[in-house]
Amino acid sequence: MALMVGARVLARNLLRPWSRLPDAVPGRTGPAAGGGDGVRCFGSPRVLVETDPAKGVAVIKLKNPPVNSLSLEVLTEFVISLEKLENDKTFRGVIVTSDCPGIFSAGLDLTEMCGKSQAHYAEYWRAVQELWLRLYLSNLVVIAAINGVSPAGGCLISLTCDYRVLADNPKYSIGLNETLLGIVAPSWFKDTLVNTVGHRTAERALQLGLLFPPAEALRVGIVDQVVPEDQVHSAALSVMARWLAIPDHARQLTKNLMRKPTADRLVKQRDADIQYFLQFISRDSIQKSLRVYLDKLRQKKG
Numbered sequence: 001m002a003l004m005v006g007a008r009v010l011a012r013n014l015l016r017p018w019s020r021l022p023d024a025v026p027g028r029t030g031p032a033a034g035g036g037d038g039v040r041c042f043g044s045p046r047v048l049v050e051t052d053p054a055k056g057v058a059v060i061k062l063k064n065p066p067v068n069s070l071s072l073e074v075l076t077e078f079v080i081s082l083e084k085l086e087n088d089k090t091f092r093g094v095i096v097t098s099d100c101p102g103i104f105s106a107g108l109d110l111t112e113m114c115g116k117s118q119a120h121y122a123e124y125w126r127a128v129q130e131l132w133l134r135l136y137l138s139n140l141v142v143i144a145a146i147n148g149v150s151p152a153g154g155c156l157i158s159l160t161c162d163y164r165v166l167a168d169n170p171k172y173s174i175g176l177n178e179t180l181l182g183i184v185a186p187s188w189f190k191d192t193l194v195n196t197v198g199h200r201t202a203e204r205a206l207q208l209g210l211l212f213p214p215a216e217a218l219r220v221g222i223v224d225q226v227v228p229e230d231q232v233h234s235a236a237l238s239v240m241a242r243w244l245a246i247p248d249h250a251r252q253l254t255k256n257l258m259r260k261p262t263a264d265r266l267v268k269q270r271d272a273d274i275q276y277f278l279q280f281i282s283r284d285s286i287q288k289s290l291r292v293y294l295d296k297l298r299q300k301k302g
């Protein structure tokens with residue numbers, strides 16, 4: 001039942017005409033993310049989309065302060081924005097970045113996984129799955145311009161992209177640090193990392209919950225390029241131009257060849273994966289670990 005409610009909510013959101021989204025910011029024009037006139041902006045307050053139709057490129061900027069945590073709303077709005085871009089043949093590439101200074105994304109929203117109902121957990125997890133599937137199998141060239149720290153789910157978002165550019169700032173570490181919270185990265189998080197850095201590096205990184213600073217991130221291959229902070233966006237645009245020089249059909253079929261077997265593993269057992277998540281996240285010991293971790297984050301200031 002819970003799964004059906006979750007699926008219905010997501011489906012309703014996905015099918016809702018864009019212009020009727022409650023938070024939509026339709027058709028605003030603004031200064032070009034990549035320079036030049038004709039940039040149009042749409043999206044929602046939490047997921048801004050700047051499009052440059054002449055270049056065929058869009059920029060998705062996550063804006064969920066203070067830390068760009070991936071709440072249910074953010075996940076849903078992200079999927080809707082991606083779908084809109086995928087369906088508009090004007091666009092061939094998208095850059096994913098952050099509008100929150102110093103933070104790419106703090107990952108999954110811990111408050112969505114702590115002290116909530118089973119129905120809520122199911123709805124939330126389906127939304128996490130949905131975003132992963134959409135990003136991982138996107139026909140667009142997807143480039144991450146990582147302009148801030150990127151733990152766990154934040155790292156996962158960038159791992160689904162075709163290429164990762166990281167700003168060279170020692171504070172901007174990246175990795176799947178789930179074990180440090182007393183939780184476990186699911187198999188498809190693990191697969192995404194293994195496909196990027198190889199089995200041994202992934203095993204060590206996952207068990208130890210490693211967060212790599214830029215130079216090390218580049219060395220292990222969890223990012224493809226490290227550039228000075230003020231060049232992240234221009235570097236992402238340069239990489240985009242190179243990837244867009246490849247004929248779409250050949251690149252897309254190749255991407256599919258590389259990624260579909262991994263995605264299919266989740267698609268074939270999506271409901272079972274949700275049940276597994278429910279069992280895991282509802283355990284008293286896991287809820288306790290999450291509460292302790294959240295309290296530590298909150299007390300940091302005090």
Ligand SMILES: CCCCC/C=C\CCC/C=C/CC(=O)SCCNC(=O)CCNC(=O)[C@H](O)C(C)(C)COP(=O)(O)OP(=O)(O)OC[C@H]1O[C@@H](n2cnc3c(N)ncnc32)[C@H](O)[C@@H]1OP(=O)(O)O
Binds near residue numbers: 105111186
């Ligand atoms: C065997 C198989 C089992 C399968 C099991 C299935 C699933 C389980 C696994 C689920 C996977 C989860 C993946 C995740 O993404 S979990 C989230 C991991 N994220 C983190 O560890 C990052 C935590 N945050 C930080 O480290 C820092 O906040 C920061 C991002 C470095 C930014 O630091 P700073 O600028 O100093 O900001 P604050 O720390 O003061 O935070 C401000 C504010 O935001 C709250 N917050 C931070 N992160 C999160 C978050 N991820 N979710 C929700 N809220 C977050 C923080 O509590 C502060 O709140 P207050 O203003 O109220 O104090």
